[in-house]
Amino acid sequence: MQVDFYHLTMAPLDRVLPSIAEKVLASGGRLLIVAGDPSLRNRIDQLLWSYSTASFLPHGQAGEAWDADQPALIADTVAAANGARNVALIDGLWRDEALDFERAFHLFDEESIGAARAAWRALGDRGGVERRYWRQDENGRWAQVA
Secondary structure, eight states: OEEEEEEOSSSOHHHHHHHHHHHHHHTTOOEEEEOSOHHHHHHHHHHHHHSOSSOOOOEEETTSTTGGGOSEEEESSSOOTTOOSEEEEOSSOOOGGGGGSSEEEEEEOGGGHHHHHHHHHHHHTSTTOEEEEEEEOTTSOEEEOO
């Protein structure tokens, strides 16, 4: 299982998440997007419809009709009603339930860097977990630094 830590230093969540979601869906995968805060979930719901003038990402919020059919599902818990094997934890909080997926994207900013560091260390002791740490360089490109 692979865990990608994305340290949001230059680009905000609103730019990074759609890019990750597009790549997962383009590869034929499904994505579970997890945030505990209802206002963040609602903001992401609107974002995925409007982030690009040329397209949108098909998705829904958990608990609505057709959860199992959603390519991307926004939820408050790590429970993939849509059968996703990829999970994006977007509120800076690591959840061990993400280890049941094939790939986890852990997105965090400066406010949650301490918790991300603790999760990084804890996952280092877990067998079968490959960790990657991504940070943006001065040009805004993602570089793997660990």
